Amino acid sequence: DQQVKQNSPSLSVQEGRISILNCDYTNSMFDYFLWYKKYPAEGPTFLISISSIKDKNEDGRFTVFLNKSAKHLSLHIVPSQPGDSAVYFCAAMRVAGNTGKLIFGQGTTLQVKP
């Protein structure tokens, strides 16, 4: 049972345009959501996060939107740059007592064309 899903395995956009990466989740108890970026042969790099009590968080060219009623979050990159080409992972976190759970989606490969 995959609680965090990224249904688009790949996305291709033109440089300068907006990239929108989507993520759906099933567990309404998640406290926090994170986006990571991964280049080939490297470990993931943290990009941006959002608490479940917020609906938007912005950091430079990256904005994450959270729609709790739809159990959906999205990452907007604008303007997109060729260096943004990578695999993007969405992750959801739940804290319960003295333990926690962090679940990743399967990733979306973004290609930004010059």
Next chain:
Amino acid sequence: DTAVSQTPKYLVTQMGNDKSIKCEQNLGHDTMYWYKQDSKKFLKIMFSYNNKELIINETVPNRFSPKSPDKAHLNLHINSLELGDSAVYFCASSQGSLLDRGDNEQFFGPGTRLTVL
């Protein structure tokens, strides 16, 4: 100066062997993690240690045993390796733990590609 390092980068071994992957972080972080990325590219957390104490232990075979000699190191030992253990294993660290409910930026190592023949 590498923040989170793992050794070895590649590991090829036979079924039934015992192997270890080492991880070190020089960021002064309190929490370290091990993740497994399988052939379908799913990234799954396996263990998390905070100040040398195990706080997350997902459902993984008990052939996998993490060992944290100090806050800067979290090694992963795997006994009786099986074909299904072939994957890329990532170590990560963060200042806070997942229990902090706050901004918990994790820094990942470059990964160790384990191939079991």
